Amino acid sequence: MTGVQAYVAGEGDGVPCRTPGTGDGAPGADGLTHRAARQAKPGSAAADPPEQGERLHKELAELRAALATQPVIDLAGGIVMAVAGCTPREAWEVLVDVSQHTNVKLRDVCGHLVDGVAGPPPPPRERLALGAALRRLAERTAAVDSAGQ
Known part of the structure; x- marks a missing residue:
């Protein structure tokens, strides 16, 4: 275990053990002490370190993907926002609208739009959906503006 070691007072020396229940005093691969190893519930992260590791690896991969696509x-x-003169929230709604109407992942729609600035334009289906989403936004904005006057 790296970093902080958990010490549990109680059974004998109360220090973490290499293998739960051996009492050799060295930190275990799962970092559990004698008492914690005995109290771990079946199916819990403490009882199933391999499952916890798989879950953590999956979560890490998802976070890395999110960090890569967020920009x-x-x-x-x-x-x-620049094209439509809208707020960040409205821009998000437009992008989600395009994604949902084309059945293309949001990150892919956004990638096609960004690539289209200096490269090939987005696929025709996405361009049509973007135009329609921007028209719907303009209609909503016009309706709110006229209701407020």
Whole structure:
């Protein structure tokens, strides 16, 4: 175990053990002490370190993917804001609308839009959906503006 070791007072020396129940005093692979090893519930993270490791690896991969795609999503939102003169929330709604109407992942829609700034334009289906989403936004904005006057 790296970093902080958990010490549990009680049974004998109360220090973590290499293998739960051996009492050799060295930290175990799972970092459990004698008492914690005995009290771990079946199916819990403490009882199933391999499952916990798999879960943590999956979560880490998802977080890395989110970090990699977030700048592209932010850029695409900025493009929509510049084109439509809308708020960040409205830009997000437009991008989600395009994603849902084309059945294309949001990160891919955003990537196509950002790539289209200096490269090939987004696929025709996405361009049509973007145009429709921007028209719906303009209609909503016009309706709110006229209701407020």
